[in-house]
Amino acid sequence: MTFVKICGVNDAAAMDAAAAAGADAVGFVFYPPSPRAVTPAEAAALSARAPRGAPLRVGLFVDPADAEIAAVLAALPLDLIQLHGAETPERCAAVRARFGVPVMKALGVARAEDLDALADYAAAVDRLLLDAKPSAAAALPGGNAESFDWTLTAGRAIPRPWLLAGGLTPENVARAIRESGAPGVDVSSGVERARGVKDAALVARFVAAAKGRPPRAG
Helix, strand or coil, rough: EEEEEECCCCHHHHHHHHHHHHEEEEEEEEECCCCCCCCCCHHHHHHHCCCCCCCCCEEECCCCCCCHHHHHHHHHCCCCEECCCCCCCCHHHHHHHHHHHCEEEEEEEHHHHHHHHHHCCCCCCEEEEEEEECCCCCCCCCCCCCCCCHHHHHHCCCCCCCCEEEECCCCCCHHHHHCCCCCCEEEEEHHHHEECCHHHHHHHHHHHHHHHHCCCCC
């Protein structure tokens, strides 16, 4: 069954909605420019609302220093560190070795050639996230409601377990999974009623559509 991550969880309602819907992972954004950003203390309080292990806790960082990651891990355990900046394979490997936490690297995709970089990261990370490469007008490295051609990944051997991101919604996620062959999906803006504010009904519909089952009652 498709792995589903709800990213940008920043309040109790969003955390509760993701857990109730049966999301496999939630993402806490530790990048202050984002409207979805949380502090380590806020993320710890949100994490405490659901049992450990369900859903997995993912920390999203953009070109972080070790001290930034350490401060988060001192406040709450993470199941996965998501690196969403310009981190090199060497930097990803160093983070994984330094903190002993699995690492997922986000890579921007606009053309087929962008997928060539996947091989460089295969030995350095545990998962990959293929997101739409931000346009020149995009304000953030992710969560911009932009998508790429999902057929670019169809039939392609991806060297690590991976998630599809970028422009996904409850209405298009099933098609995106079919066309891309993605074993997992990651959504943020597509389940929001306003920028940075998750909508519980949209979260439930998204998870259900991705997993091919009726929405769970909240």
